[in-house]
Amino acid sequence: MNWVRLNEQVRSDCEELLARFQQTDSVRFDVFSKIWKEMKFGQIFYGTVGREKRAFSQLVLDVAVGYFMPPFSFQIRVGGLYLIYSLYHCQTASPRVGISVALKDWDDVLSLEKDALGSRHLDAVYVLRQLLSCKAFRFTAMPTSLKFKKSRKAEGSRLRDKFVARARAPQELLDRDAMEELANVHDLYHKLKLSVCAESSEGKRSGMDLIRPNIVQKLRGCVLTFNDWQSNNQLVGQEADDNNEEGGGGGGGDVDGGQGTSLRTESSQRARLLSSIKSRAYGQATESCKSRRHRQVELDVGDRAGPASPKKAAKVSLKARTQENLCTVAALKKEAPTVTRIHRLVTLERCKFQGKQEENNSMTTGLE
Template sequence: MSAKRCRRGEIELYRSPVTEDCEHLLSLFQKTDSVRFEVFSKIWKEMNFSHIFLGTVKHEKRSFSRLILDSAYGFLLPPFSFQIRVGGLYLLYSLFQSQTAAPPEPIRLALKDWEHVKKFEKDAMDAQHMDVIYILRQLRLQRAFHFSATPTRLVFRKLRKKESPALCENFIERASRPQELINIDLLEELTNVHDLYGTLKSSVSETSENSSVNLIRDDLIPQLRSTVMDFHKWQSRQGAADE
């Protein structure tokens, strides 16, 4: 076995501890209930997290930087909550700036994940989280992203099968599909359609012999909204009980 392959195998041994360190930092950020970079930066400095790059010899700097960035990359994507994804973005930015490899190792961004990042940026813009927008644009200006077919490099031979790390359950966003599907815009559109249908029904009833046929539920839109709100309240109570 070549020395290069041995070193690659030794570097991989650090993946699990690095992921644990990232999760610990993000768990502290999660407790602040904030998405400000200033708050994240304070935790980063208190943990001396930039020291994670110290101790690597010259020929290991690039491969170790790649491993650390790959480990942090997953926190930028679903199914993690918005706050954890913000923390993941700040983590990638801080790691990119702190690495000792020269020129700096880029952040591999798989093309399949680009839509997730664009939607994440749009959500941040809609909520006016300007720290997130600024950090994303800084990474682009610095050409920190390397767009690739896969998030990690593919090799012809592997020392062993790579195990997928278990996702931290506390970071995963609770299911919110009903709230996402039944939003204000949809309710307004349904109301307009409902009113139009009511007008057409009234015109039919005036000319139809059987005008007693009930073609409309007047409480359809309010009941739909009420059902979604009841689900959201139940979900919130369940979350509070789990904590």
């Protein structure tokens, strides 16, 4: 079986199901179940036999659990929870294949349960606790299995980008409770400054300059402005995508799609400009070898300073150097004088010593 192609097909089917679920603007399980039955998604396991059942079930669950984790929106994550719940109970493998969840991702699962419980989405909480009760989760060290020579290319699609939640950090940071608490603290600080600076008018004026008036209203206005800007950018992107789909990439005359197309054109031009700058910057370095870059620099400096210096002589090969050394040694041997042998000197010294010893012996015998 071609598992790479199966992975792409399963991913496209899951995204189609979640896209239909996203259009309903609901997180109810009965709505998801209706779409599930309309698409006959439970038949995805039909046709697998033998050992292929467990392998295919593991592949399908690994693809589906990715939509259960961030950075997708709350609705898509709840849809991913319903998807893995339905796939887990519809698989044909026996015993059932577990849902692989990394330990580092379990905090995200608990935060999703907390958000669903706080928003009173009890069907999502019930589905998650049902999976926990039947021990459907299989905790792993990594989100995906590590394989030798596995491709690291990130899978993505047009629908996958629409599933990602918008950045709501400013809205979450400055919610209603936080704004009320900030207003109370600001009023208390303002009263304390008035009590301290009540003695002199100059001190009151210099001290009150440190307080920014209407800080709560200004922060609220900044958050609202950011929210409007974010919504407008999202609408412009959607209109540009729709125009590209309708016109097949051609030049349409709509005014609304012109802004989105111009933004895309500017970004593509900037990308091409950056790539051309990088190619010009690193093009010269890639032409020469690393070990000879310093030689290239010296030649460039010489060209700039004056006339080019004469080229260095080619390096003599090892064979030529060896023959030259051998010839030199042979010539020295011929020109060298006769060598005095050391053992002959030793014999002469011995003879002299023996002659002196005989003379001494003869003198002693004559005296006697």
